[in-house]
Amino acid sequence: MDMDDKKQWRGKAILHVDINSFYSSCEEIKDPSLKGKPHAVIMTPQDNNSITKGAVTTCSYEAKKLGIKSAMPLYKALELCPNLILHSVDKKFYEKISNEVMKILEDYADIFEQASIDEAYLDCTIKMSNINITVEEYAQEIKKSIKEKCGGLLTSIGIAPTKSVAKIASDYQKPDGLTIVHFNALKDFLSRLDVETISGIGIKTQKILKEQMNIKTIGQLSNTDVQLLIERFGKKIGTWMWQVANGLDNEPVLPRGNHISLSNESTLEFVTEDKEIIKQALYELIDELYxxxxxxxxxxxxxxxxxMRTDFSIETREKSYIKYQSEKKSIEYIIEEILGKFNLEDNNLIVPSKKIKNTKFLPIRKVGLKVSNLTAIEKSSKDNEYKQKTLLDYC
Ligand SMILES: [Mg+2]
Structure with a gap:
């Protein structure tokens, strides 16, 4: 692992963000008195006050220290910790928190891919090359932002030129970890790790590699003749695992399903706290976004x-219409109102309160505009339009 971040980043900048002990951390958001105590979220049909059977899905770090793990049967967990506090899974609440986190993460990425309820890949290659901060500072900013805005949630982040290594790196230090693997350090970082750390190598494959082929580390896997792996696992999987082991896989970060949002942003020519200039810069983003x-x-x-302020902190504010909008002016009209929700210098405003006047806000260096809560314009109406047109054509 190479921690020398002053070096220029080479290759893609892919971040894998993993929220630590997600379900249990959500329970701590719901009930902060749980903090510091051993507690676990149990997969069970029973409700909170009467849990007697089931299995552990996630547990707090205090419970982990006592040996409690995911997938452990409840009776075993209670043997290890008789006063373990139990909750049943509250998927709805976890999804709500997850959406809040994903919305924040999305703002930091060129391309955003949510991988699960508590994991996401961010391709930040363009963003990183446009701002003059190190990948470490960028990742710290993301961690800080989520912790502050989402009830103290901790994340582990891995940064690497490939998705597979970013994922391994985020798993490397937990909780609250940050592991950066530079292009030149890829092979070195991977070489000592167990083959099982590769996400996608399951128990069966692992057994074959270790017991039948005597391949235990990723280093050994990378030095294995790729033909041998292809013979054993087939062309697709054999090539894939050899590429991952050599840091050569080139899987892109891909947004899944529908867009959560569409956005456009620009860096200001000079930093400013003047609301009018910021407003103008936002207006200039409308056409392309629309x-x-x-x-x-x-x-x-x-x-x-x-x-984005000059210290790279990111602030977001939004406003929702009751009904879906499809016109450009629905964006234009609302900008001023949303901008009013930020702390900015307003030169057109005579501020009577001394308290406000004395507040010094950090200038803005970058602005972004986003639309979300998207829905596709109904296909059926499009089909009707098409039918009508054809009929007219015939007439
Ligand atoms: Mg997690």
């Missing part, structure tokens, strides 16, 4: 503004 809304045949309900 083009993309139209091309994707979306309607939107929410418009959001993102401002």
């Amino acid at each position: 083009e993309r809304i139209k091309n994707n045949k979306y309607q939107f309900r929410t418009v959001g503004i993102k401002l």
